[in-house]
Structures are given as C-alpha cells and as structure tokens.
Amino acid sequence: MNDLSNASRRKFLKAGAVVGGGLVIAFTVPLARRFAGGGEATPAAPATAPAANAFLRVGSDDSVTVLIAHSEMGQGIWTALPMLIAEELDANWSRVRVEHAPAAPVYAHTVFGMQMTGGSSSTWSEFERYRQAGATARALLVQAAAKQWGVAPADCRVENGVISSGSHSARFGELAEAANALTAPEKVALKEPKDWKLIGKATKRLDTPEKITGRAIFGMDVKFDGLLTAVVARPPVFGATVKSYDAAKAKALPGVRAVVQVPSGIAVVADHFWAAKQGRDALAVEWDLGPNAKLDTAALKAEFQRLADTPGLVAAEAGDPAAALKQAARTLKADYHVPYLAHAPMEPLNATVKIDPDRCEIWAGTQFQTLDQMVAAQITGLKPEQVQIHTTFLGGGFGRRATPTSDFVSEAVHVAKAAGQPVKTVWTREDDVRGGYYRPAYLHRVQIGVDDKGMPSAWQHAVVGQSILVGTPMEPMMVKDGIDATSVEGVADSPYLKGIAAHRVDMHSPKTGIPVLWWRSVGHSHTAFVMEGLIDELALAAKQDPVAYRRALLKDHPRHLGALNLAAEKAGWGTPLPKGHARGIALHESFGSIVAQVAEVSVQDGSIRVHRVTCAVDCGIAVNPAGIVAQLESGVAFGLSAALHSRLDFQEGRVQQSNFHDYVVLRLGEMPQVDVHIVPSTEKPGGVGEPGTPPVAPAVANALAALTGQRLRELPLRLA
Amino acid sequence: MKLTVNGTAHEVDAPPDMPLLWVLRDLVGLTGTKFGCGMAQCGACTVHLDGTAMRSCVTPAAAAADKSVTTIEGLSPDGSHPVQRAWAELDVVQCGYCQSGQIMSAAALIATNAKPTDADIDSALSGNLCRCGTYLRIRAAVHRAAELSKA
Numbered sequence: 001m002n003d004l005s006n007a008s009r010r011k012f013l014k015a016g017a018v019v020g021g022g023l024v025i026a027f028t029v030p031l032a033r034r035f036a037g038g039g040e041a042t043p044a045a046p047a048t049a050p051a052a053n054a055f056l057r058v059g060s061d062d063s064v065t066v067l068i069a070h071s072e073m074g075q076g077i078w079t080a081l082p083m084l085i086a087e088e089l090d091a092n093w094s095r096v097r098v099e100h101a102p103a104a105p106v107y108a109h110t111v112f113g114m115q116m117t118g119g120s121s122s123t124w125s126e127f128e129r130y131r132q133a134g135a136t137a138r139a140l141l142v143q144a145a146a147k148q149w150g151v152a153p154a155d156c157r158v159e160n161g162v163i164s165s166g167s168h169s170a171r172f173g174e175l176a177e178a179a180n181a182l183t184a185p186e187k188v189a190l191k192e193p194k195d196w197k198l199i200g201k202a203t204k205r206l207d208t209p210e211k212i213t214g215r216a217i218f219g220m221d222v223k224f225d226g227l228l229t230a231v232v233a234r235p236p237v238f239g240a241t242v243k244s245y246d247a248a249k250a251k252a253l254p255g256v257r258a259v260v261q262v263p264s265g266i267a268v269v270a271d272h273f274w275a276a277k278q279g280r281d282a283l284a285v286e287w288d289l290g291p292n293a294k295l296d297t298a299a300l301k302a303e304f305q306r307l308a309d310t311p312g313l314v315a316a317e318a319g320d321p322a323a324a325l326k327q328a329a330r331t332l333k334a335d336y337h338v339p340y341l342a343h344a345p346m347e348p349l350n351a352t353v354k355i356d357p358d359r360c361e362i363w364a365g366t367q368f369q370t371l372d373q374m375v376a377a378q379i380t381g382l383k384p385e386q387v388q389i390h391t392t393f394l395g396g397g398f399g400r401r402a403t404p405t406s407d408f409v410s411e412a413v414h415v416a417k418a419a420g421q422p423v424k425t426v427w428t429r430e431d432d433v434r435g436g437y438y439r440p441a442y443l444h445r446v447q448i449g450v451d452d453k454g455m456p457s458a459w460q461h462a463v464v465g466q467s468i469l470v471g472t473p474m475e476p477m478m479v480k481d482g483i484d485a486t487s488v489e490g491v492a493d494s495p496y497l498k499g500i501a502a503h504r505v506d507m508h509s510p511k512t513g514i515p516v517l518w519w520r521s522v523g524h525s526h527t528a529f530v531m532e533g534l535i536d537e538l539a540l541a542a543k544q545d546p547v548a549y550r551r552a553l554l555k556d557h558p559r560h561l562g563a564l565n566l567a568a569e570k571a572g573w574g575t576p577l578p579k580g581h582a583r584g585i586a587l588h589e590s591f592g593s594i595v596a597q598v599a600e601v602s603v604q605d606g607s608i609r610v611h612r613v614t615c616a617v618d619c620g621i622a623v624n625p626a627g628i629v630a631q632l633e634s635g636v637a638f639g640l641s642a643a644l645h646s647r648l649d650f651q652e653g654r655v656q657q658s659n660f661h662d663y664v665v666l667r668l669g670e671m672p673q674v675d676v677h678i679v680p681s682t683e684k685p686g687g688v689g690e691p692g693t694p695p696v697a698p699a700v701a702n703a704l705a706a707l708t709g710q711r712l713r714e715l716p717l718r719l720a
Numbered sequence: 721m722k723l724t725v726n727g728t729a730h731e732v733d734a735p736p737d738m739p740l741l742w743v744l745r746d747l748v749g750l751t752g753t754k755f756g757c758g759m760a761q762c763g764a765c766t767v768h769l770d771g772t773a774m775r776s777c778v779t780p781a782a783a784a785a786d787k788s789v790t791t792i793e794g795l796s797p798d799g800s801h802p803v804q805r806a807w808a809e810l811d812v813v814q815c816g817y818c819q820s821g822q823i824m825s826a827a828a829l830i831a832t833n834a835k836p837t838d839a840d841i842d843s844a845l846s847g848n849l850c851r852c853g854t855y856l857r858i859r860a861a862v863h864r865a866a867e868l869s870k871a
Contacts, residue, residue, distance in 0.1 A: 074815030074852045204811045211816030212807045213799045214752015214792035218817055221751035229746070254735070272746035273755070274738045346756050346764060346817040346851050395754070395817030396851045429757040626811060630854075634814060637853020660761035660849060669842035671855035 054106045055133035056085055058141070062161055062173035064089065065097040069107035069126070071117040071367050072100070073345075073394035073401070074634070075689040076627035078207045080123050081130050083624055087198040088134030088191060091172070092161030098206055103369035103389035114370035118402045118518070120591035120687020123623050127685055135188035137179075144178035145170055193621075193682065202626035207393070219365040219392045222352045222424060228257055230415045230425045231276040233283050234265040237653035238436055238513050239290040242266060250279035259283070260418035264407075267415045273426055292513035293653040300441065300512060300650070301337065304464040308335075308445035312462060312506035313482050316492040319502030321449075324458030328449025332537060336446070337714040338526040339647035341439040342663060343519055347395020348432045351412035354422035359386045363424075364409055365394035367402035371473065375406040379413045398638070399518040403437055404472035407515075433663050434655045438648060439519030440466040444491075444530040454542025455552070456496070459503040463488050465526075466516045467509035484509060486518065490527030490588060490694070495557045496535060514650070520638055521690040524590040528694030529701070529715060532586035536702040537711060546585055546702065547573055559618050560587060562679050563596040566616035570677050571598035578602075581611065584703030586695040592686030593619035595632070599672075599699035601707060608644060608717060610672040610700055615692065617676065620683035628688045629676040635692020636674050641665040643697035645716050721785055725750065726794025736782035740774075741765045743781045744791060752792035752820050756849070763848030766821035766828075767791050773828035775847070792820035795827060803827045806865035814852035822848045826862045830869055836862060 057065040066085050072078040082096050101107045107115045110125045138158060145163040146153040148170075156165045161172045193199075210216040235241065245266050247259035255275025260267050268279035325331060351364040353376075360380045366372050369389050377384040394401055401408075412425035427435065442465035449458035467484035469475050478485065484507075491497070492505045519525055539549035547568045554560045564587050568574075571583060580602045587596040600612040615632045622628055645664035649656040657663040701712050710720055723730045725748055732747045739758075744750045744767070753776060756764030760775040767776045768790040769783075795801045799808070803826045806812075813819050822845065829836055829844040836844070841862045850858070 072815075074813075076814070204808075205813065207816065208808050208811065208813055209799060211813040211819055212804045212823060213795075214750070214820050216816050217751075218754075220755060221745075223749065223751065272742060274742040274746070344851060346754070346762065346815065346849065348755065393817075394815060396815045398851070426755075429759075429762075630811065630814060630857075633856055634853040637855060638851065640853075641851075659759055660757050661759070665849060665851065666853065666855075667849065668845050668855045668858065671853065671859070674856060 055130065056137055058137060058172050058176040058179070060173045060176055062092065062171050063095050063097050064091045064161070064172065065099060067099050067101040069101050069115060070122040071365065071391050071394055071397065072207060073117065073365070073367070073397035075122070075631060076205055076624065077117070077122045079203060079205050080624050080627055081126055082206060083198045083203055084127065084130035085134035087196055088131045089138045090158040090160065093198065095161060096206065100391035103373050103387070108370065116370065116402065117367045117397070118399065120689040120691065124592060124685040124687065131190050132188060135190055136184050139185050139188050140179040140182050141172055141175050143182050144175045148175070148178060199621070199623055200625065203624050204626060216393050218347050218395045219350045219352065219363060220347055220395065220426065222363040222392065224422070227352065227422045227424055228269050228271060228419065229273045229276045230267045230269045230419070230423045231273070231280040231428065232262070232265045232267045232411065232415070232425060232431070233280050233285050234431065234435065235287055237287070237289045237292050237295070238515060239292045240287040241290060243286040243288045245286065246284040249282040249284070253279050253282060258419050260415065262411060262414040262418055264411045264414070267418070267425065269415065269419045269421070269423055276426070277428065289653060295513060295650045295653040297441070297649045297651070301443065303510065304443040305335070305445070307464050307508040307510060308443055308462040310508075312508040314504065315463070315483050315488040315507045316497060316503065316505040321458045321460045321502040321504045324502035325447060325449040325460065328458055329452045330450050330541070332448045332450070332534070332541065334446050334534065334537065334713055336444040336530040336533060338442050338529065339649070339715065340441045340514065341519055341642060341646050342433050342648060343396070343398040343400035344433060344663060344665060345394070345396025345398055345400055348429055349400070349408040349427040349435070350424060351409045352422070352424040353412045353416035355380055355413070355416050359388060360413065361388045361390065362409060362413070363390045363392055365392045365397070365401055366409060367394070367397050368404070368406060371404060372406045372409040375410045376413045379410060379417060398520040399522070400437060403517060404474060407437065429660065430658045433658050436515035437517035438514060439525060440468065440516040442526045444526070446530070446534060448534065448538065450538060450542065454538065454544065456500050456538060457502065459497060459500050461491055461504070462506045462508070463491060464508045464510065466512060466514065468516050468518055468522070470509060483507065486523045488527070489523040490590065491531060494531055495560060495589070496531060496553055499553055499556070520635070521590055521693040524588060524690070524694040525642070528586065528588035528590070529697045532588060532695065532698030533701055533711070533713060536584070536698070536705060540705065545574070550585070550587060559594050560589065563587060563594045563616045563618045566677050566679055567596035567598050567614055570616065570675060571600070571614035573598060582703050582707035584699045584701065584706055586698035586702060588691070588694040590691045590694055593617060593688060593691040595691045595695050597636070597695040597699045599696065599703045601700055601703040603708065603719065606719065608700070608704065608719065610640060610670070612673040612675070613696060613699065615674065615676045616679060617688070617691065618679035618681055619686040619688050619691070620681050621685045622678050622681070623685055625678055628678055631688040632676040632692040633674045635690065636696050637666050637671060639693040639696035640670070640700070642715055643700050643717055644670070647716055721781060723748070723781070723784060723789065724787070725789045726791060732781070734781045736780060738781045739777050740767070740779040740781050740784050740789070741776035744776060744789070750791050750793050754817055754820055756818065760847070761849070762818070763825060764818050764821040766824040766848065768824060768828055771828065771831060773825050792824060795823065801827060802868035803830065803861070803865040805868055806861040810857050810861045810864060812854050812857040812861050814854055818848060818850045822850065822858055826858070826865060829862065830866045834870065835866055
C-alpha cells in the first residue's frame with residue numbers, strides 16, 4: 001500500500017472517530033418494477049422522499065451494515081438479504097453487520113406495498129432490490145477509487161472489500177467518504193449468475209453470536225429507565241366485555257402502580273412482570289360474555305358438516321362433476337378434519353410503548369410494521385411518521401406476529417396511553433394460547449369418481465372453514481367474489497385437479513366469533529393433508545404404488561416430478577425397511593416452491609414414531625442452501641407438532657387448553673432425522689419458510705396407512 | 721435478599737416467592753434467561769443453581785439465596801464455552817428465543833456426563849421446547865460439545 005492511501009486511511013479513520021459512527025454512504029434504490037411473484041408492484045409506497053441510508057452503510061472501519069426491511073424471526077433473512085448485497089458489493093463477508101430497518105415507506109414490501117414479513121416472500125421479493133443496493137454501492141466506491149487514482153472505473157477490481165487497480169489498493173472504509181459525495185448511477189448492471197460467489201453458497205447465520213450468549217434483544221428484553229410492565233385480564237370468551245371490576249386487591253399489592261381499562265380488558269401496570277401478574281390474578285372482573293358464550297367445538301363440527309352438503313361459493317370448476325361421478329367405475333367419499341391451532345411461538349406476545357407529545361415509540365417483535373404504525377397513530381392521534389417502530393428479534397412468528405388488527409401492539413399502545421407512562425405489555429403463555437388468532441378449523445368433504453384404471457375422473461370438493469381475510473384491511477385486495485383464496489389454496493389450484501376434466505370446489509366461510517389468522521403455510525396447512533391423503537387413498541384403492549400413481553397424474557408438471565423423484569430416490573422408496581416400519585410420501589406446492597417428503601414411521605406401544613423424513617425441495621435459485629436446509633427441518637418439526645399433538649377445543653365458549661402441558665408440541669426425543677435435498681434450479685427463487693410444513697402430516701398419515709391399513713383423516717393423527 | 725449471579729453479589733428487593741426468573745430479568749437486569757411458559761413446561765428459563773439445571777420460572781428467589789446462580793450471560797465471558805462453540809459450529813439457532821435454556825441444559829448435562837448418548841441427550845433436554853424445530857442440530861451439537869470439552 002502506498003503512502004498516499006495510508007495517509008488517506010489515517011485521515012479517514014480520524015474523521016470516522018470524530019463522528020463516532022464511521023463514515024457512511026447514503027443512497028436509495030428505486031423499487032424494482034417486476035417481481036418473482038408475477039404482476040406489477042403495487043404503487044402503494046408513498047412518493048415521499050425515501051429515507052437516506054436506506055439499505056446499507058459502509059463505515060470508515062470497513063464495516064458494511066445492512067438494514068433489513070424484513071423481520072428476523074428464525075427464518076434467516078438476517079443472513080440471506082446481506083448475502084444479496086455482499087454478492088454485488090464484493091464485500092468482505094466477515095465485516096458485514098445487520099440491523100432491522102426502522103418503519104418507513106421506503107422499506108415497503110416490493111409486492112405487498114407495506115412493510116411486512118410473511119408469505120415466505122422476503123428473499124424472492126428482495127432479490128432485485130438488495131442486489132441493486134449492493135451493486136450501486138460498489139459502483140460508487142469504484143468511482144471514488146478511480147477518481148482518486150486517475151484511472152478508469154473499468155480498470156478497477158473489487159474483491160473482498162478491497163478495490164485495486166495496478167499498484168493502487170484501498171479498502172472500502174478508505175473510500176467511503178469520497179463515495180458518499182458522488183451521485184449514484186441511474187442504472188447498475190447485476191452480476192451474471194455464473195459469477196456469483198456468495199449466492200448459492202451454504203452460509204452460516206450472522207445472528208448466532210448474540211443468540212448463544214443471551215445478548216440478542218427480543219421484544220421481551222427491552223428495558224430502559226422508567227419502563228413499567230403490564231399484564232392484561234382479557235375476556236374468557238371471545239367478544240366478551242367488562243361489566244364491572246374491582247381492582248382494590250390488585251392495587252394493594254407491592255409494585256402495582258396502576259390499574260387501567262383498555263378496549264381489550266383490564267391492565268395491571270407494575271414495576272415488574274411478577275407484580276403485574278400477581279395484580280392481574282388479584283383482579284375481580286365481571287364479564288358480559290356476549291354472543292359466543294356457548295361456542296363448542298363439537299357443535300361447530302356438526303355445523304360445518306351441515307354446510308358441506310349445501311352449495312357454496314365456487315372456487316374452481318370444470319366440466320360436469322355430478323354427471324361424471326355417476327359414470328365413474330367406483331367412487332370414494334371422505335371427510336377430512338383439522339382443528340383450531342395456536343402458533344405458540346416460544347416468546348409470548350409483548351410490545352413496549354413510550355408515548356410523548358410529538359411521537360410514539362414502539363419496540364416489538366412484529367411482522368407488520370406498517371399496520372402497527374397506522375393503528376398506533378390512530379390511537380395516539382399522531383401521524384404515522386411520528387410513530388417509530390424499533391423491530392427487535394422475534395422469538396418466533398409463524399404468522400402470529402402479523403395481525404391485520406395489530407392486536408398485541410395496539411393493546412400495548414392503549415395501555416401506555418391509559419397509564420400515561422412507558423409500558424411493556426406482556427402476555428403469559430396462557431394469554432397467548434387463549435388469545436385467539438388461530439389457524440381455523442376446517443372440514444373438507446370430498447367425492448371422487450375413478451375410471452376402470454383407478455384414475456380420478458370426477459372430483460367434488462367442499463371446503464368449510466373460517467376466512468382469514470374477510471373483515472381485515474387486506475380483504476379488498478385479496479378476497480375476490482367472496483372467495484378467500486387462502487381458504488382453498490392447494491385445492492382450487494391443485495395440479496391434480498387441473499388434470500381432471502370434471503371437478504368443482506365449493507367453499508363456505510362460516511363466521512364463528514373465533515379470531516383466526518395465518519399459521520405457517522396458511523391454507524396449505526390443511527389442504528396438503530387433504531389432497532395428499534386422498535391421492536394416496538386412490539393409489540392404494542387402485543393397487544398402485546403411491547409414487548408411480550403420482551407420477552402418472554403429474555406427468556405435465558416437470559418441477560413436481562423432479563421433487564417427487566428426488567425424494568423417492570433419496571429415501572430409497574421401495575427398498576426394504578426394518579420390520580414394523582413403513583414409508584409414506586406427500587408432495588405439495590406452496591409459496592412458489594415444491595416440496596416432496598417421504599416419512600418413515602413405526603408404531604411403538606400404540607404411539608406413532610416418525611423416524612426419518614426425507615425432503616426434496618425445488619425452490620428455484622437457492623440463495624442460501626444452509627438456510628433452506630434449516631427451514632425445511634424447521635417446517636417438518638412445526639408440521640409434526642400439528643400432525644401428532646396440537647389441537648384447541650372450545651366448551652362453553654372457553655378455550656380448553658392453556659399451556660404446553662395440554663397444548664402439546666413436538667419435543668426433542670420425537671424429532672426424526674430430516675434429510676434435505678435441493679433440486680438444482682435456475683428458476684426464480686421461491687419461498688422456503690413455509691413450504692416444508694404442509695407435506696409432513698400427509699406423509700406420516702400415508703405411511704401409517706401403509707403400515708396399519710388405517711386411513712386417518714383427522715389431525716392430530718390418532719390410531720384406533 | 722442477597723443473590724450471587726455469575727460470580728457477582730447482588731442485593732435485591734424481592735418478595736421471597738418471586739420466581740428467580742423475574743428477579744434475574746427485571747431486578748438484576750439479565751435478560752438472557754427467557755420467559756416461555758411460567759410452569760416449567762418449556763425450559764426457556766433454565767439456569768444453573770450450584771451447577772444444577774433449574775427452571776427459574778418456578779424456583780422461588782428465596783431458594784437461590786445461598787446458592788451460586790449461573791445464567792447464559794455467565795456461562796463464559798466470550799461465548800467460548802464448548803456448548804456455545806458447538807452451537808456456532810453447527811449453526812443451531814433459528815429464532816433463538818429458546819436457545820439460552822437449551823444451552824444451559826446442555827452445559828449441565830456435559831458437566832456430569834462426558835460422553836452422552838442420544839438417549840441421555842433426549843432425556844436431559846426433553847424439557848426444553850423449540851418451536852423452530854432445531855432439535856436435530858441441538859442433539860448433534862451436544863455430542864460435539866462433549867468432544868470439544870475433552871480437547
């Protein structure tokens with residue numbers, strides 16, 4: 001390194017030391033116009049000037065800080081988005097740092113038009129934008145270097161955070177200030193896939209150091225002087241309201257500062273959680289139970305069954321299935337059921353709110369920043385831009401932290417407002433399990449006709465269950481002609497149905513008073529179980545191998561076939577197993593990816609044991625194969641909890657389960673070996689956070705059918 | 721009440737029945753130990769009391785008064801405990817919320833069992849839930865931590 005650059009570095013470092021945070025380059029990139037999800041981007045992002053430093057900062061200390069517009073909830077976006085920037089920037093990966101971006105219009109989802117994390121969409125929806133951000137920064141740094149050295153930008157090389165040309169060489173940090181003064185180019189060229197060094201390389205998570213030392217800050221861990229904690233007494237029945245309450249005993253407890261009424265119930269505000277919890281337990285609240293006091297799961301099921309035999313809204317239709325059924329060689333009629341489910345993320349819900357005359361600050365592990373901001377603005381009378389959201393790490397999300405009503409955030413704003421002090425509102429586990437926003441229960445009633453070769457020739461399918469979207473701000477955008485696509489996704493658009501000339505899907509969206517929500521994989525969490533169970537039933541009835549049967553039905557779907565064949569091959573489909581073991585297969589497309597899984601099961605002392613799940617995933621370009629493997633393992637575990645254990649029941653309007661002793665989820669000893677195989681692909685990236693969940697319940701059910709002859713059509717799976 | 725946490729003595733003003741978890745989090749200010757269920761069902765609150773893994777959410781503060789409490793923050797000064805190294809090596813964490821408890825349970829196991837079997841691990845960590853399903857890596861990382869401990 002020559003004297004000049006050494007001198008420059010000293011000067012820059014000094015300048016950096018003076019400002020404290022290092023030198024930064026600040027720029028923004030426009031929204032990409034076309035996205036992997038298809039269609040044009042919603043021009044919902046307001047035309048106001050985007051915030052500076054929107055996506056990355058290069059510090060004089062050579063650090064590259066990436067601001068991620070999405071929430072890290074375990075899915076690894078904290079690593080995948082920085083990979084996209086570092087790839088185009090040719091950064092030194094070991095100097096990459098990550099922060100959650102603030103809530104601002106510039107961070108709106110490139111397709112959904114608001115700042116949010118969900119739908120397994122973060123990687124594919126940011127694939128252009130984050131690479132462009134990296135390429136723009138690279139161009140600026142190169143321009144700064146070229147100017148300094150009097151060479152052409154084309155004669156500069158960038159590698160590992162160092163720019164060089166001939167005998168010149170400088171690290172990013174040395175050029176950051178000069179680059180900051182330049183104007184960003186209008187257009188930058190992105191690398192050809194053949195030149196990728198990071199994209200496609202299995203890369204370890206960047207958030208591990210803080211998560212193995214207790215330093216990671218989740219919403220629950222937010223603390224500052226003067227912060228109080230609240231625990232809220234909520235209605236025992238959905239929709240119940242406070243008739244009267246007596247807070248005398250609660251107020252007498254040491255540490256309790258205030259008892260305030262908010263729309264969702266009565267909040268006890270105290271110095272710390274334990275005092276608030278004791279205070280909440282000491283409250284005497286009389287409730288007006290309202291219209292849902294008789295809610296009962298068995299009655300709901302009967303009502304769903306009644307509805308299934310009535311005509312519903314038509315979600316898909318071709319030919320004349322009623323006539324085709326009459327002509328069928330044989331018919332199959334089956335009901336499939338799935339229960340209400342809680343997400344039960346390990347971190348119970350919470351949010352911290354501090355309200356000042358001119359602003360409201362919120363600290364929360366949230367998936368829906370824009371809606372939280374709007375709702376908080378309404379409650380406080382502030383403008384949305386006066387509501388600052390500090391996104392913390394999320395101790396699991398699975399959809400629960402993406403509520404269209406902003407339930408847990410808005411409640412915390414109400415509590416802080418009523419208390420007149422900064423308050424962290426914390427839910428107990430019981431509050432979380434009983435707090436609603438569940439995966440809706442569903443009934444599928446299906447009649448299938450098969451031809452003399454056992455192949456389906458008629459398919460009539462009724463789907464009965466609550467709509468997630470009706471009544472939310474997303475309804476106008478996502479519900480068409482009364483059809484909530486999330487209720488029937490995986491059925492109405494099934495590749496199997498497309499190949500059957502006569503089919504019809506009816507749907508009913510009964511209203512029950514139970515708040516429902518997307519739960520990891522949304523509609524696919526039940527439709528895969530139903531479709532893959534039925535296809536397996538048909539294969540067995542036709543005395544055909546389930547893999548061969550699927551191959552025949554999916555002959556026009558090469559990507560499905562690719563995943564199916566890879567899973568079957570890697571699982572050793574058809575090869576001998578230990579006595580008492582059997583395999584089952586299932587295949588499902590969701591969120592732009594296709595996942596096939598082979599489950600190997602046995603029954604020990606009447607209990608279902610899942611020994612191994614072999615997965616094949618086609619998710620298009622694999623940005624971070626290590627993250628994909630982890631997400632598939634995770635999806636299997638999440639799906640197995642529902643396949644084997646979890647359910648919520650209502651009696652007399654009340655949720656019967658309350659904590660992990662009766663809302664049962666998978667434990668370590670039950671975790672099968674999971675092998676993940678990624679189908680090599682140059683297709684646009686698909687999602688990976690959710691697609692691993694849908695196939696596992698049917699794969700296990702199909703294996704059990706092979707092993708025991710019992711066809712289980714209800715979750716959680718229970719052997720007779 | 722006097723409490724020794726990670727080698728440091730603290731004087732805390734806590735009712736004797738206040739769970740150790742909340743004393744650690746809200747009074748001592750160590751938030752690495754997590755609240756997950758409040759009834760010893762999930763293990764997120766696991767700490768060591770004189771080296772033994774305990775669920776701090778159901779342990780009254782008074783029960784810890786004369787004992788040495790170790791939390792995730794005190795397991796090593798710099799994340800270099802063999803369990804932490806193994807966790808990093810095998811890229812175990814996802815959301816991370818349960819991992820303090822998982823790591824504390826694992827550290828207590830390998831402190832008394834130099835070469836745990838799968839069954840030993842499943843048994844020692846069966847009380848630690850993970851909704852992200854990092855179980856496979858947890859099991860593998862405990863084996864790896866046992867190896868690293870010997871080195």
